Amino acid sequence: MWSLLFRRFAAKANTVENWKKRRLTWAITAATAVCMLLYTGAAAASSLPRVMSLNLCGDVMLALLADRTQIASVSYNGLNPAFSPVADQLAGLPVNRGRAEEVVAAAPDLVLISAFTQPATKLALRQLGVRVIEMVDPSDFDAIAAQTQSIAHAIGQDARGDETVAQMRATLAAVDKPKQRPLAAILHPGGYTEGRGTLAHAVLLAAGYDNLAAREGITGYAPQRLETLVAAPVDLLLADVTIDGGAPSLSREMLNHPALLLRFATSRRAALPSRALTCSTPRAADAVTALASLRAQ
Amino acid sequence: MNIRLLSLLVCAAFFASLAIGPAPITLGQIVAGDPVARTIFLELRLPRALLGLIVGGGLGLAGAALQGWLRNPLVEPGLIGASSGASLGAVLALYSGLAITVPLALPIAGTLGAAAATGLLWSLAGQRASATTTVLAGVAIASLGGALTSLALNLAPSPLAALEIVFWLLGSLADRSMPQLTFALPFAVAGAVLLFTQARELDALSLGDETAASLGVDLGRVRIATVLGAALVVGPAVAITGAIGFVGLVVPHLLRTNDRQLPSRLLLPSMLGGAALLTFADIAVRLIPTPQELKLGTVTALIGAPFFLWLLRDVQRRLP
Amino acid sequence: MTLALTDATMRYGKRTVLDRVSFTLAPGSFTVLVGPNGAGKSSLLRALGGLAPLQGGSASLDGHDLSEMPARERAKAIGWLPQRGGVAWPIAVEQVVALGRHPYSGVDSDHAVEAALAACDVAHLAQRSFTALSGGEQSRVLLARALAGEPRFLLVDEPIADLDPAHQLDALALLRTRATDRVGVLAILHDLALASRVADRVVLLQAGRIVGDGEARAVLTHDALRDVFNVAAHIEDEPFFVLPWERRSPERR
Numbered sequence: 062m063w064s065l066l067f068r069r070f071a072a073k074a075n076t077v078e079n080w081k082k083r084r085l086t087w088a089i090t091a092a093t094a095v096c097m098l099l100y101t102g103a104a105a106a107s108s109l110p111r112v113m114s115l116n117l118c119g120d121v122m123l124a125l126l127a128d129r130t131q132i133a134s135v136s137y138n139g140l141n142p143a144f145s146p147v148a149d150q151l152a153g154l155p156v157n158r159g160r161a162e163e164v165v166a167a168a169p170d171l172v173l174i175s176a177f178t179q180p181a182t183k184l185a186l187r188q189l190g191v192r193v194i195e196m197v198d199p200s201d202f203d204a205i206a207a208q209t210q211s212i213a214h215a216i217g218q219d220a221r222g223d224e225t226v227a228q229m230r231a232t233l234a235a236v237d238k239p240k241q242r243p244l245a246a247i248l249h250p251g252g253y254t255e256g257r258g259t260l261a262h263a264v265l266l267a268a269g270y271d272n273l274a275a276r277e278g279i280t281g282y283a284p285q286r287l288e289t290l291v292a293a294p295v296d297l298l299l300a301d302v303t304i305d306g307g308a309p310s311l312s313r314e315m316l317n318h319p320a321l322l323l324r325f326a327t328s329r330r331a332a333l334p335s336r337a338l339t340c341s342t343p344r345a346a347d348a349v350t351a352l353a354s355l356r357a358q
Numbered sequence: 359m360n361i362r363l364l365s366l367l368v369c370a371a372f373f374a375s376l377a378i379g380p381a382p383i384t385l386g387q388i389v390a391g392d393p394v395a396r397t398i399f400l401e402l403r404l405p406r407a408l409l410g411l412i413v414g415g416g417l418g419l420a421g422a423a424l425q426g427w428l429r430n431p432l433v434e435p436g437l438i439g440a441s442s443g444a445s446l447g448a449v450l451a452l453y454s455g456l457a458i459t460v461p462l463a464l465p466i467a468g469t470l471g472a473a474a475a476t477g478l479l480w481s482l483a484g485q486r487a488s489a490t491t492t493v494l495a496g497v498a499i500a501s502l503g504g505a506l507t508s509l510a511l512n513l514a515p516s517p518l519a520a521l522e523i524v525f526w527l528l529g530s531l532a533d534r535s536m537p538q539l540t541f542a543l544p545f546a547v548a549g550a551v552l553l554f555t556q557a558r559e560l561d562a563l564s565l566g567d568e569t570a571a572s573l574g575v576d577l578g579r580v581r582i583a584t585v586l587g588a589a590l591v592v593g594p595a596v597a598i599t600g601a602i603g604f605v606g607l608v609v610p611h612l613l614r615t616n617d618r619q620l621p622s623r624l625l626l627p628s629m630l631g632g633a634a635l636l637t638f639a640d641i642a643v644r645l646i647p648t649p650q651e652l653k654l655g656t657v658t659a660l661i662g663a664p665f666f667l668w669l670l671r672d673v674q675r676r677l678p
Numbered sequence: 679m680t681l682a683l684t685d686a687t688m689r690y691g692k693r694t695v696l697d698r699v700s701f702t703l704a705p706g707s708f709t710v711l712v713g714p715n716g717a718g719k720s721s722l723l724r725a726l727g728g729l730a731p732l733q734g735g736s737a738s739l740d741g742h743d744l745s746e747m748p749a750r751e752r753a754k755a756i757g758w759l760p761q762r763g764g765v766a767w768p769i770a771v772e773q774v775v776a777l778g779r780h781p782y783s784g785v786d787s788d789h790a791v792e793a794a795l796a797a798c799d800v801a802h803l804a805q806r807s808f809t810a811l812s813g814g815e816q817s818r819v820l821l822a823r824a825l826a827g828e829p830r831f832l833l834v835d836e837p838i839a840d841l842d843p844a845h846q847l848d849a850l851a852l853l854r855t856r857a858t859d860r861v862g863v864l865a866i867l868h869d870l871a872l873a874s875r876v877a878d879r880v881v882l883l884q885a886g887r888i889v890g891d892g893e894a895r896a897v898l899t900h901d902a903l904r905d906v907f908n909v910a911a912h913i914e915d916e917p918f919f920v921l922p923w924e925r926r927s928p929e930r931r
Contacts (some may be wrong), residue, residue, distance in 0.1 A: 310516040569758065
């Protein structure tokens with residue numbers, strides 16, 4: 062972009078007829094060139110790419126891996142403590158709402174998007190020639206490790222990436238393997254659960270539980286019939302109670318259904334650590350530790 | 359289909375509803391005191407079956423009463439916007455948190471919403487309007503109610519609210535609880551009683567407003583009683599189950615035999631018929647193998663909307 | 679025992695339909711109300727029946743203001759039959775007539791209903807659906823409905839419009855008989871010939887004012903017919919009847 066401007070400027074300078082104007086134009090061109098050199102020089106000195114995240118999962122990755130000076134901006138969801146595990150860490154950083162114009166204005170070297178980024182935005186970014194990494198939502202820890210390391214590499218933080226992955230593996234290894242796996246059930250607002258092939262399922266298994274949804278043959282994020290939940294020999298009900306900030310809704314009412322309250326006394330109910338599970342990041346290992354400790358009680 | 363047969367149908371529907379569900383519980387387990395079976399039966403199956411009767415009966419009764427009052431076979435709580443109004447009231451009370459501090463606010467808000475919508479219909483179309491004008495006004499009010507409900511849900515504090523619009527617009531009896539039922543019940547009973555007291559007046563209204571007035575009918579009192587009665591029966595029910603449409607249209611029409619053309623003769627049969635129909639529809643919803651349980655309003659609309667179109671043609675052919 | 683309007687004024691918006699009308703209906707007479715379109719005949723009937731509010735004056739039954747009387751008492755005393763009545767549902771004729779017993783809460787109804795059906799010659803149609811009948815048959819059924827209430831005063835608006843000549847004469851004869859039975863009958867008729875033949879008393883209404891009230895031959899004069907109805911009529915003296923013949927314009931005053 063800069064070279065283009067420089068070339069246009071230089072071409073214009075040559076066509077000016079009046080020699081005084083011509084001298085002035087050359088002076089301005091020279092000054093611009095010097096500024097550009099200084100600027101790129103400065104950037105070259107910092108050498109870490111500037112990164113921008115357009116979604117929550119990208120925000121978490123940046124919080125874990127990037128230097129604060131590298132971060133051009135994060136998405137507004139990243140600063141919402143209701144579902145961002147790194148809200149405190151990211152406080153004070155510029156915020157974006159995931160639009161292509163904001164990318165152009167910030168002019169980062171790399172943008173983190175997800176599969177859920179608006180198709181129009183993705184197209185615009187591609188047309189602008191911006192360098193993009195599209196994150197996926199892996200549902201097992203090996204894939205999480207691989208994605209973490211590849212992002213770390215892209216933002217010039219290989220060492221930190223390896224460190225984070227190693228920490229994650231250590232946390233997972235520290236969980237004791239039980240002789241008998243208690244049966245857990247996940248209940249999201251509206252009566253949804255997480256079956257095979259989801260991160261939550263992987264977390265449950267890693268924490269030493271069996272997943273009721275998997276036992277029923279459910280895959281992915283799917284409805285859970287209340288009757289079946291009550292009838293099954295579930296040892297622990299994990300209710301997702303934090304996602305809506307406690308505001309009233311039908312879904313929240315369902316979590317307090319008398320049938321559930323009768324069946325699951327407080328000792329057999331716990332809050333699902335949903336903040337750690339929202340994104341497929343090494344932070345998910347924290348959820349494993351939290352759930353494993355519940356088992357001990 | 360006489361009253362005895364209808365009553366039998368209602369009983370059959372009720373017991374079938376108690377027996378059908380995804381969990382394999384048996385009568386033996388319930389009697390023996392198995393805590394899981396009892397919980398499922400008392401807290402999930404029983405309220406669902408009872409609600410089917412109460413909501414269905416209420417919708418059938420309200421439909422018959424409204425048809426008698428407006429002298430129009432095309433009206434019912436859903437089509438005149440009463441159900442949408444009730445949804446709006448309920449949504450405002452629930453998502454604002456008012457219903458948590460004042461539990462009675464929920465059924466009351468539903469009643470007020472239904473009454474406001476019906477009152478608005480009366481002021482727009484009145485009782486002198488043609489059948490189609492009344493239905494048009496009703497559809498307009500129902501659309502407005504639905505739009506405002508959607509708006510309210512989008513503005514609600516809970517991020518989950520906007521996703522729950524399907525429930526409010528289409529209705530469902532799934533996983534409702536006993537406490538919710540006990541809230542709706544007294545309102546439904548009060549409304550039903552109020553509507554039954556208007557039976558003779560509705561008959562006299564068949565002769566037209568002025569003739570009925572000359573026969574001693576207090577038009578204003580009938581209006582208030584019918585609107586309020588229908589609102590009490592429909593409002594709190596919708597506040598718990600969402601808007602379920604077409605029951606109040608289909609049931610009176612099916613039961614309007616030669617013998618039962620007078621509005622007063624149609625009230626009790628419509629109540630029983632509505633209870634049976636809705637409960638059977640709710641059973642169907644549990645038996646049809648869709649990944650997610652079908653919304654009840656989907657089934658009633660699939661039956662009711664084509665029925666309504668056919669009825670509209672029929673009415674237009676008979677009346678000018 | 680009288681039904682009366684005293685100085686009654688009725689307005690629809692800016693339009694005055696009844697202008698300080700005073701009128702008394704006593705039992706035992708068959709009174710016919712005539713007048714051109716828009717004269718206020720139906721409004722007078724409504725006012726007399728206590729069915730429309732008055733902006734001035736009052737309507738009273740035996741001296742008691744109608745608007746303060748309990749609706750049921752009023753309904754038992756006054757029977758009202760509108761011009762274009764209808765029935766919303768295809769109910770049986772018997773049930774239509776039975777609706778006329780509404781003020782009596784169904785007490786002693788069978789006899790009254792039977793009698794009314796017989797009087798209007800629709801007993802054979804008792805089980806038929808109302809909407810399946812011809813216009814004339816429907817008119818007779820609706821008249822039977824009004825009679826079934828056994829009122830002391832009958833206010834009927836154009837009861838014979840849809841009837842064939844034979845049934846027209848029957849209906850008028852029926853109303854006359856009622857009148858002699860201590861019932862006060864006020865009927866609005868457009869047919870001046872029939873009105874002049876059957877009425878004991880004729881009330882002529884023009885632009886909300888009564889311009890003639892008395893015996894038929896006294897009210898329906900050549901002048902009256904020309905000034906009020908814009909017609910020249912052939913008038914027979916014995917028996918008295920009036921036959922509108924051709925259009926005339928009113929004499930300028």
